[in-house]
Amino acid sequence: MPVKTIERRPRLLLWLVALASEAIFLFRLTVPTKPVFDEVHYLPAARALLALSGPANIEHPLLAKELIAAAMWLFGDTPFGWRFASTLAGAATVAAVFALTHLLTGRVRAALLATAFALLGFTIYIQARIAMLDTFLVAFLMWGVVLLAGAMRDGSVARWSAGSVLMGLATACKWAAAPYVAAAGVTFLLMRRKRPSRWPGLGTVPALALLGGLSVAAYFLTFAPAFFYAGDALTLRGLPHFQWDMYLRQTQKLPPHTYQSTWWTWxxxxxxxxxxxxxxxxxxRGILLLGNPAVMWGGLIAVAACYHGWVKTGAARLLAPAALWTFSVAIFAIIPKSLGFYYxxxxxxxxxxxxxxVALDHWRVALGxxxxxxxxxxxxxxxxxxxxxxxEPLANPAAFHRWTWFDSWV
Incomplete structure (x- = not known):
């Protein structure tokens, strides 16, 4: 199929992006063969869910661990089984980057540029190859943002409902997604006030009720397996207490950690x-969770440029991604956690x-x-x-010096 024909069919391109990403993430997925980093916490929790033996890793909701467990049920308790579900979440995340950029710009080339940054930006690649909760949170969150943003553009009740469910599922992976539900509600109110004609079929109260009701319902439905534990099974009466217990564990004072960091350093x-x-x-061997310096530092310039461009032109497509990024960082200045980490x-x-x-596409003529x-x-x-x-195999134990540009990277 000719390239120009494919470019005219963004949905087909979306699937190609997802399939290509999945192939990249699957390559050498089983290396290393031992649990890596926080896999030591989440693999036992997934095994407990498979056996329905009882609560484990109760400081986080269940959904991400359920998805890890589902892949282990399909492919076995092996490195491939541990990480396969993460590869799907990673591929979905890359596809969501394509979809969101296309939604904002209306241009396939801008969407492909964003896809390239996503695949080459290090963080998705690493998180898509490890059994951690954040991988699933971001996949559901990004698609929730895509669907809700699409609904705010065309007034689709179906998209709004599906996006609300996905936001609830993101929160069911980790609570860090919960602030985005509130942000979606506030954004809807602002959009509704500015362009009420785009929502002819859904009033303000019903839309907010759908957002809150569907996201909360989706969140609580993911606790269903816990009602069938062999020991200490969850009950409807105990469900609210379980949420409170998670909150206490999330906000407890933790001892210092080698890799702890504060939000503004990320x-x-x-x-x-x-x-x-x-x-x-x-x-x-080594695995360094680090963002591609060209993308991460260059992206900060892009954020500033988008704000500047919005002030000059009033273009919402410049404001929206910059504001969303700013919000995603700012929430960690507010969340009451004693320790922070780069992930x-x-x-x-x-x-x-x-x-x-979005920034490069907006100034594409000037940048050439x-x-x-x-x-x-x-x-x-x-x-x-x-x-x-x-x-990959490294030359010797001191090989890390090649990639640690600064002392703080050691």
């Missing part, structure tokens, strides 16, 4: 995390790919060939860091 790449650095599978920045790092693509050179830089850095993104 956009600057001050303290990334080594998910793995040790001899395993017959070789020294909390994962949703923001994904949104930054959209901001960057500089966009291509910038993309080459992004790709070159991906190749440079690939050995410590994919746990």
């Amino acid at each position: 956009p600057l790449l001050i303290r990334p995390i080594w998910y793995l650095y040790e001899p395993v599978d017959g070789a020294q 909390y920045y994962y949703p923001s790092s994904v949104l930054l790919c959209v901001v960057l693509a 060939r500089w966009i291509e050179l910038y993309l080459l830089l992004v790709f070159a850095l991906w190749l440079y860091f690939l050995p410590v993104l994919s746990a």
